[in-house]
Amino acid sequence: SQQGEEDPQALSIQEGENATMNCSYKTSINNLQWYRQNSGRGLVHLILIRSNEREKHSGRLRVTLDTSKKSSSLLITASRAADTASYFCATDARLYDMRFGAGTRLTVKP
Amino acid sequence: DGGITQSPKYLFRKEGQNVTLSCEQNLNHDAMYWYRQDPGQGLRLIYYSQIVNDFQKGDIAEGYSVSREKKESFPLTVTSAQKNPTAFYLCASTSGIRQPQHFGDGTRLSIL
Numbered sequence: 001s002q003q004g005e006e007d008p009q010a011l012s013i014q015e016g017e018n019a020t021m022n023c024s025y026k027t028s029i030n031n032l033q034w035y036r037q038n039s040g041r042g043l044v045h046l047i048l049i050r051s052n053e054r055e056k057h058s059g060r061l062r063v064t065l066d067t068s069k070k071s072s073s074l075l076i077t078a079s080r081a082a083d084t085a086s087y088f089c090a091t092d093a094r095l096y097d098m099r100f101g102a103g104t105r106l107t108v109k110p
Numbered sequence: 111d112g113g114i115t116q117s118p119k120y121l122f123r124k125e126g127q128n129v130t131l132s133c134e135q136n137l138n139h140d141a142m143y144w145y146r147q148d149p150g151q152g153l154r155l156i157y158y159s160q161i162v163n164d165f166q167k168g169d170i171a172e173g174y175s176v177s178r179e180k181k182e183s184f185p186l187t188v189t190s191a192q193k194n195p196t197a198f199y200l201c202a203s204t205s206g207i208r209q210p211q212h213f214g215d216g217t218r219l220s221i222l
Binding site for chain 2: 009030031033035040041042043044045048088090092095096097098100101102103
């Protein structure tokens, strides 16, 4: 079963706009991670946020975590056409593996 | 550069045939994973290995087999018992528990 559920399933925006993706999960976590996947490629790790953190930044990425609501959001500011990809959240529901959601497919139009 | 190499990029299987997907890493990671990705879906765990000569079933291990004879290598065999093998297969490794996973670029398996 999937632990993380991303919302929306698909998002289309214009270059320069901000993109926000959400992730909800069901069980307690130690950390939550966001990954990016370009079409036909493997996943690339973007950012890890621990359960005792509320917000984390990396370049144009901002991740928030609300453990009381069991949810996280990924914000990409000033999006570029090159940000077009699928974005996945993953949670460490079990000790030795991460559980991935179905992803949000982001399209940034030039 | 360190990384994970999966081969081949595309693979075709005939009915009743076993095929093996290769995964090699030079990151010196102990843990390695195999995932299956179907269109529009997330990743589902097939097998994982925490250390050489040890591996555990994931959520969808039926019809698949693995070996871990070397730290660097974690091949996946898709057996004829897997009736719906068409998917994108991803191999990953990690340096430790709950750490970020590093992924290869996948193998796309199709049925002839």
